Amino acid sequence: MTELFSYTIFLTSALILICILTLFxxxxxxxxxxxxxxxxxxxxxxxxxxxxxxxxxLLTSFDxxxxxxxxxxxxxxxxxxxxxxxxxxxxxxx
Amino acid sequence: MxxxxxxxxxxxxxxxxxxxxxxFFILSGCFFLSVGTLGLxxxxxxxxxxxxTSKSTTLGAASIFxxxxxxxxFQGMGLTSLVGVFFLFLTAPTGSxxxxxxxQKMGVEFSGDVTFPPLSNSQIPSNVDVxxxxxxx
Numbered sequence: 001m002t003e004l005f006s007y008t009i010f011l012t013s014a015l016i017l018i019c020i021l022t023l024f025x026x027x028x029x030x031x032x033x034x035x036x037x038x039x040x041x042x043x044x045x046x047x048x049x050x051x052x053x054x055x056x057x058l059l060t061s062f063d064x065x066x067x068x069x070x071x072x073x074x075x076x077x078x079x080x081x082x083x084x085x086x087x088x089x090x091x092x093x094x
Numbered sequence: 095m096x097x098x099x100x101x102x103x104x105x106x107x108x109x110x111x112x113x114x115x116x117x118f119f120i121l122s123g124c125f126f127l128s129v130g131t132l133g134l135x136x137x138x139x140x141x142x143x144x145x146x147t148s149k150s151t152t153l154g155a156a157s158i159f160x161x162x163x164x165x166x167x168f169q170g171m172g173l174t175s176l177v178g179v180f181f182l183f184l185t186a187p188t189g190s191x192x193x194x195x196x197x198q199k200m201g202v203e204f205s206g207d208v209t210f211p212p213l214s215n216s217q218i219p220s221n222v223d224v225x226x227x228x229x230x231x
Binding site: 007010011014017018021024025027028034035036037039040041043044047048050051054055057058063064066067069070073074076077080081083084085087088 | 113116117120121123124127128130131134135140143144147151152154155158159161162165166170171174175177178181182185186188189190192193194195196197199200202
């Protein structure tokens with residue numbers, strides 16, 4: 001029972017660490033001097049949130065959070081492409 | 095402190111090899127995510143920040159996905175985790191390339207006295223209107 005408890009503590013501490021890192025990425029998304037800086041910050045937030053979803057799937061018994069992480073990765077990729085197109089071409093779909 | 099304690103307990107074979115490898119990949123994922131976020135906060139330039147996040151953050155998230163694959167095995171969500179690793183390694187360089195090209199088109203400069211390399215004739219895309227000296231061609 002004690003080893004299961006310490007494994008849970010390990011996963012929870014990794015989860016808390018990645019949540020704090022995501023908040024710091026939010027700093028760059030707010031303060032960033034240029035628009036590509038904000039896009040990079042939001043992209044890093046999306047990548048961190050996929051890691052958070054997989055860690056939640058490992059921590060709890062909800063195995064399908066891995067699918068949530070995969071879908072969040074897809075949405076982050078599409079939003080990055082759309083933002084880059086909107087910056088450079090002034091239109092999302094040409 | 096608790097992480098080191100957990101590894102020592104794991105080496106005393108109260109954990110299986112599967113749990114040890116899951117712990118190792120989660121630790122390496124946390125390390126690479128921390129390095130990527132530190133580079134995103136501290137580096138001086140758009141391109142430097144993009145370099146930091148697109149490599150380190152991708153490797154960290156893919157490592158945590160791979161720990162999910164080691165945890166679940168060759169079934170169900172484990173195969174989904176492998177798809178996630180493949181997808182991250184496929185799409186993160188594409189996205190960062192698009193952002194850096196958009197930043198160059200916006201005219202974001204490097205920090206310091208670094209400049210873009212001069213374009214040769216074969217590197218100029220055909221749909222971009224670039225004023226060239228026609229006497230040189």
